[in-house]
Amino acid sequence: xxxxxxFFIFSCSLTLVAQNHQLDSAAVAQKLDSLKTIYPNVxxxxxxxxxxxxxLQVYPELLDVEIxxxxxxxxxxxxxxPKPFSVLRRSEKRKFLMIFNQNxxxxxxxPLNELSFDARVGLFAHELAxxxxxxxxxxxxxxxxxxxxxxxxGKQELEHTIDRIIIWRGFxxxxxxxxxxxxxxxxxxxxxxxxxxxxxxxxxxxxxxxKIVEAHRSE
Numbered sequence: 001x002x003x004x005x006x007f008f009i010f011s012c013s014l015t016l017v018a019q020n021h022q023l024d025s026a027a028v029a030q031k032l033d034s035l036k037t038i039y040p041n042v043x044x045x046x047x048x049x050x051x052x053x054x055x056l057q058v059y060p061e062l063l064d065v066e067i068x069x070x071x072x073x074x075x076x077x078x079x080x081x082p083k084p085f086s087v088l089r090r091s092e093k094r095k096f097l098m099i100f101n102q103n104x105x106x107x108x109x110x111p112l113n114e115l116s117f118d119a120r121v122g123l124f125a126h127e128l129a130x131x132x133x134x135x136x137x138x139x140x141x142x143x144x145x146x147x148x149x150x151x152x153x154g155k156q157e158l159e160h161t162i163d164r165i166i167i168w169r170g171f172x173x174x175x176x177x178x179x180x181x182x183x184x185x186x187x188x189x190x191x192x193x194x195x196x197x198x199x200x201x202x203x204x205x206x207x208x209x210x211k212i213v214e215a216h217r218s219e
């Protein structure tokens with residue numbers, strides 16, 4: 001049964017990307033009900049469901065993952081992390097919380113309504129890739145990651161790893177679009193802009209990695 005579901009998801013993902021690497025938002029909207037059925041433990045009913053599920057459908061290993069959503073003042077646009085005490089559970093039993101910045105505090109993220117469809121997919125794909133990373137680790141590994149993330153080098157190492165996961169999954173162009181739009185957005189704080197420049201892959205680095213992945217796949 002899972003093999004059939006994996007095949008369905010893979011088939012969907014092939015139809016969502018046009019030759020110019022832009023996603024077909026209309027095609028995603030048509031498959032939205034099917035994708036919700038496939039991922040029954042995801043509890044997102046917000047206005048950006050098409051871009052969220054477009055990103056989720058390239059992670060078939062998250063078929064059974066439970067994700068809840070909340071809005072808070074956070075130092076970035078979005079965060080995804082295990083729920084409290086869930087870290088201590090087996091990886092397949094962990095529950096996750098995806099947090100949107102409600103942009104009412106000092107540090108303001110990018111308003112999602114100011115992003116293009118593809119850029120939002122890139123953002124969601126990044127946060128979902130964090131879940132992939134969390135589920136690969138044991139409890140002690142996640143705790144160690146928390147301490148490591150305190151340092152700039154630790155943040156950079158993790159975020160670069162997450163971005164590489166996205167590029168390998170085929171959403172490099174969406175990640176690039178998000179990076180470009182964030183760099184030009186006037187709503188974010190200067191502190192957030194500088195932090196992104198020092199920690200995350202920059203547009204030119206993303207393009208180079210996309211070329212490597214696409215060259216590998218064409219061999």
